[in-house]
Amino acid sequence: VVPRFADLATVDLLESVATGRRTAPGGRARFVAVAVAPADPDDDMGGAALWDDLDTEEPAPLMRRSVREGTPVMIPRVDSAALRRISGDEQAVAALRKAGVRSYLVAPLVARGTVLGVLSLYRTGTARPFDSRDLQMVCEIVGRAAISVDNALLYGRERDTALTLQRSLLPQTPPDQPEGLEIAVGYRPAGSGTEVGGDWYDVLPLSDGKVGLVVGDVMGSGVRAAAIMGQLRTTTRALARLDLPPAELLGHLDETAATLSESFATCVYAVCDPRRGTCTFSSAGHLPPVLVHPDHEATLLTVPTAAPLGVGGVPFGTLEVKLPEGSLLALYTDGLVE
The missing domain is CATH 3.30.450.40 (GAF domain)
Incomplete structure (x- = not known):
């Protein structure tokens, strides 16, 4: 013009x-x-x-x-x-x-x-x-x-x-600090922030002083991904109250995801036991957790691989690791590394 x-x-x-x-x-x-x-x-x-x-x-x-x-x-x-x-x-x-x-x-x-x-x-x-x-x-x-x-x-x-919608479905206050663990969370859009995805996290108090840690990522973006994220997060919280092992919990979550309009999501669920100094993981196609030892050596944990949530009928494996005093465990989504 x-x-x-x-x-x-x-x-x-x-x-x-x-x-x-x-x-x-x-x-x-x-x-x-x-x-x-x-x-x-x-x-x-x-x-x-x-x-x-x-x-x-x-x-x-x-x-x-x-x-x-x-x-x-x-x-x-x-x-x-x-x-x-x-x-x-x-x-x-x-x-x-x-x-x-x-x-x-x-x-x-x-x-x-x-x-x-x-x-x-x-x-x-x-x-x-x-x-x-x-x-x-x-x-x-x-x-x-x-x-x-x-x-x-x-x-x-x-x-x-x-x-x-996405922010309203995530924890609104910092997580309580369980005995033996110090937990910190960060949630920021990657890149320009022009897309809103379905990433979520949660910290869940369990019985006997255990703590459930969840990080997930719904594939896609926009209102639909945020809404599906909210349903999966709510289901995870309900299942965690039953004190299910990580692999069993993901199995039930996979059944729920399969009913959500052909939606897929990656997720890692971990149960940390500060008294025993252990953490048990199960993953649904999610990026591997990172364990930083007290001597600052970092290790990618080889949690058994499995298909994302929503595929249906795929068994999930588990990995139990020792958490030495002073170590750091990091769970994250692909926005951090891509």
Whole structure:
């Protein structure tokens, strides 16, 4: 669009769309400026000062009209009176006049029958005024742009929902410190954090001073993975109350996972006995635990391999190891190593 079609382009979303908050009945449409594209970032038209001047609390009358009517508005030749229709703020009017705006076109971003915001285009100096052919082209541009914006907004809302669900299903307070063990947990998204997965962990008090440690990872991402994670975590907590051996517990958990819409998850379950100084592991396709000995030598524990949860009918093996005093045991998901 810039610089071949216009000297400046700005995108403003409705505040209710950008924030997800509904506008009060009878309230004025308010906008959130989200993007600006100048032909030359170094001149008056593209400088940060102009962008600051255009980003005002008072929305432009023509922007409101375009949103209200759901149609584009074009002013082929801009004069002083038209500048005040383009912007309702004197500071912005002065900035547009200084930049030499000669022609203006604003078009609504409409997706699935809902107006999301507007695209504003400006031509300056001796540039040719906008005409009916330009108007037709802009209608095509905003139609495609609106779909992209709507998809981005939908993705953002889904991610926020998944993240909220995921965090609500995880332990909200640090685990109690059982006698003979010191437990620490960390939960942070890997990489850019643009995907919300189904990772989970838990610390479960068992009988006779034992402690159950769980780390799992549902394959996939989004709301669905977070919801399945919540079901598996709840099932694990219920089964742990029965004091089942790790392999037997994973067997029952595998049966549950097999009923959850062809979902698969990796998981490692460990029962630590501080009194005996031992820990018994069983794994469903999960990454091997790491044991760091008191002399700082680290070992990947070779827990018998098995298929992920949800495959069904696969036996799970166990591994029992000694935990010398002063040793460190680390359970983790693939976000740490990939």
